[in-house]
Amino acid sequence: MRQGFSFHLLRASERARLHFDFCDRIETGVERFRQRGTNSGRRDDLWLSRFHSGFIPQSFGFILTGERKGFSLFPMGLKEGKLDPEFLSRLLELLRKGDGRVEVGPQPGVDAAVLRLGGGYLVAASDPITFVTEDLSYYALVVNANDIAVMGARPQFFLGTLLLPPGIEEGEVEGIFRDLASEAEEMDILLLGGHTEVTPGIDRPILIGTMLGYIEEGRYYTSGGAREGDLLVLTKRIAIEGTSIIARERRDEVERHFGQDFLERTLRFNREPGISIVREALIAADSGLVTAMHDITEGGFAMGAREMAVASGTGLLVYGDELPIYEETLKLCELFGLDPLGLIGSGSLLLSVPPERADDLLAILMKEEIEARVVGEFREREFGFMIRRGGEISPLPAYPQDEITKLFQ
Known part of the structure; x- marks a missing residue:
């Protein structure tokens, strides 16, 4: 590897060290950015500073980050975890907000939706279980029930979407269903239905839950009610x-x-x-x-x-x-x-x-x-x-x- 440079290409499932000739291509690209900046009347060091601090050249389709002694290349994709709040806010702006019956709609940091229904409020939440396979049913019920309870409602009804990896044994699937029925009964939650399928692209069962609760009277809560001084x-x-x-x-x-x-x-x-x-x-x-x-x-x-x-x-x-x-x-x-x-x-x-x-x-x-x-x-x-x-x-x-x-x- 050329002294002073250490390039890495990171992808979703692999990390490979790049070769000298690719380094040369990147250096050529940097020089083109320098020339582009000069031709447009911008200072060379502005373009280079952007490169050194994380410039995103669209022509390469990568993000270049780091200092000269250790550049890294990352694909312009999303990492595991929650979406950036600003990005999520932009996405949620694309959604229809409702017709007046929606008391609490989609917004970052809020646990569930609230819909005015009759003389009370229907509270709905959805969460997947992706980190665990043991106690899958228990996690799905509890995590979704939590989102309902923090709104002030008692969790009552559950729907689940169960995605299964190819090759899974019938006995394992039956075990998930038995656990789901047992845990729901223990928590006094009624199972309404859902969807089950074997799907490519996953290596373990994933259970996506939707929980419903109802507030007959009183008020509901959200995560956004805190006031300065609380x-x-x-x-x-x-x-x-x-x-x-x-x-x-x-x-x-x-x-x-x-x-x-x-x-x-x-x-x-x-x-x-x-x-x-x-x-x-x-x-x-x-x-x-x-x-x-x-x-x-x-x-x-x-x-x-x-x-x-x-x-x-x-x-x-x-x-x-x-x-x-x-x-x-x-x-x-x-x-x-x-x-x-x-x-x-x-x-x-x-x-x-x-x-x-x-x-x-x-x-x-x-x-x-x-x-x-x-x-x-x-x-x-x-x-x-x-x-x-x-x-x-x-x-x-x-x-x-x-x-x-x-x-x-």
Whole structure:
């Protein structure tokens, strides 16, 4: 490889080192950009600075990033995880917004839609399960139920689309259906139907759920109801779901480092402390003390809190030293180099509450044996999204790609 240059071509499923002649082609392309800039009256160093900092030459179809000692080439495609909020906002602008019956329509950071129906509200949410194969039915029901509950509605009806990889055994499919029926009965959720097919392009079952709930009277909540001055409350601790997924995906390594008891304990994290926030969300809704609710999913606490502030049109200060984390979670994140702030976190509920009501809310949750604490405050929009640790305030990290995806790379 030519001294001073290290090019890489990254694709969805491969990473290959480029050869000298391709380097020459890129250098030729850079020179053409330089000439184009000169011919158009622009300064050469402007074109080069754009190249060095991440210029996107449409003729190549790649993004060039990095410094001269280590350029990288990336295809102009999307990475795993949530879409960029600005891009998602542009996409949602293309959708028809409704006819007046839609109380809450499509918008970034909002967990479910709300439709005025009769004397109450129909609440609808949809989520896929893509990170796990064990307990697939349980995850699909709980994750979708969470989205309904944070709106203040009780989850009642479920439809599922089950996509199966070619070659899957009938017994495995039957097991998924049996689990779905059993878990739904346990949660008092009625299965309405859905769709099932074997489809190419996947290597594991994927279950996409749609949950419905109904609010007969009272009000509904959204993630966008927080106001400047409200406090941010967290139930349980961060990265619960991620802890369980790590244990499932890295069983041998986890057992080798921490032992069988530790492995079994973390495997059960999806059940205890659990990834459901339905109970605490309905208790909070019934209290009438909160202004907004949001459940933490992909991108972890950091993205969940940020989404809540964006939806509410506020800034946010997170009390980093107050964020609770289970010892098991911390050990697993240290072992695999993951940041718990950005680790998928179903099982934790975010609530906004006026300062004068915070103690009453915490007392109600404590009475129901639900762990909760204040972990931040909503500020003016111009404040941005910040975190305070050890007296120092810095930008709150963003995790458009959940930390759990590092396990699959």
